[in-house]
Amino acid sequence: MSKLFEKKYFQDYMPENVCFGCGINNDQGLHVKSYWEGEESVCLWRSEEKYHGWSNLMNGGVMATLIDCHCMCTAMAHAYQVEGRELGSQPEYRYATGTLSVKYLKPTSNNDQVELRAKVIEVKGKKTVLKCDFYCLGEKTAEADVVAIRVFDSSTDTGGNLFKS
Numbered sequence: 001m002s003k004l005f006e007k008k009y010f011q012d013y014m015p016e017n018v019c020f021g022c023g024i025n026n027d028q029g030l031h032v033k034s035y036w037e038g039e040e041s042v043c044l045w046r047s048e049e050k051y052h053g054w055s056n057l058m059n060g061g062v063m064a065t066l067i068d069c070h071c072m073c074t075a076m077a078h079a080y081q082v083e084g085r086e087l088g089s090q091p092e093y094r095y096a097t098g099t100l101s102v103k104y105l106k107p108t109s110n111n112d113q114v115e116l117r118a119k120v121i122e123v124k125g126k127k128t129v130l131k132c133d134f135y136c137l138g139e140k141t142a143e144a145d146v147v148a149i150r151v152f153d154s155s156t157d158t159g160g161n162l163f164k165s
């Protein structure tokens with residue numbers, strides 16, 4: 001694929017990320033990958049049999065983890081974008097989940113690709129409010145309201161931050 005059309009995944013610019021949902025440094029993780037498509041961030045993901053809830057249906061906790069990580073990484077990417085900075089530039093920001101509210105609308109197939117689409121609704125200080133829609137086979141199967149809080153800023157870090165690594 002030509003460089004021009006290559007997707008820039010947010011998670012590729014998050015060093016030392018061992019998170020179960022989105023860490024590129026977690027071999028056992030879900031490896032959520034997010035990218036911009038206009039004002040929305042998109043995550044395409046394929047499940048595995050071990051993530052069943054009911055047979056052939058995706059486990060709701062796994063869905064929540066996908067939404068959570070996609071939104072935390074979107075909050076980070078959005079902050080860099082607002083400041084006109086490239087992902088991976090300094091200072092480094094990290095976000096943690098303040099609130100995650102998921103409404104499960106329909107059963108989600110565990111055997112087909114899912115698509116998450118998130119949008120930043122509001123930024124106020126350290127807080128970023130997002131909405132995320134979750135699709136499978138062309139249907140919306142869940143929607144979520146999410147609050148991300150900036151918990152690490154390398155420009156003000158004085159050490160001892162629990163969210164550093």
Ligand SMILES: CCCCCCCC(=O)SCCNC(=O)CCNC(=O)[C@H](O)C(C)(C)COP(=O)(O)OP(=O)(O)OC[C@H]1O[C@@H](n2cnc3c(N)ncnc32)[C@H](O)[C@@H]1OP(=O)(O)O
Nearest residue numbers: 017019069072094096097098099124125126127147149151
């Ligand atoms: C790099 C890898 C990325 C991985 C992503 C993985 C996602 C995760 O799993 S993160 C783990 C789960 N989350 C946590 O452990 C967070 C635990 N909670 C905390 O540490 C704190 O309560 C924390 C950071 C959320 C808030 O810290 P605190 O110092 O209280 O924030 P504070 O400065 O008072 O509040 C800032 C704003 O956020 C709001 N806020 C605070 N806590 C919350 C919350 N839980 N939900 C919603 N809003 C909140 C406040 O009301 C305030 O808003 P406003 O400015 O409008 O008044």
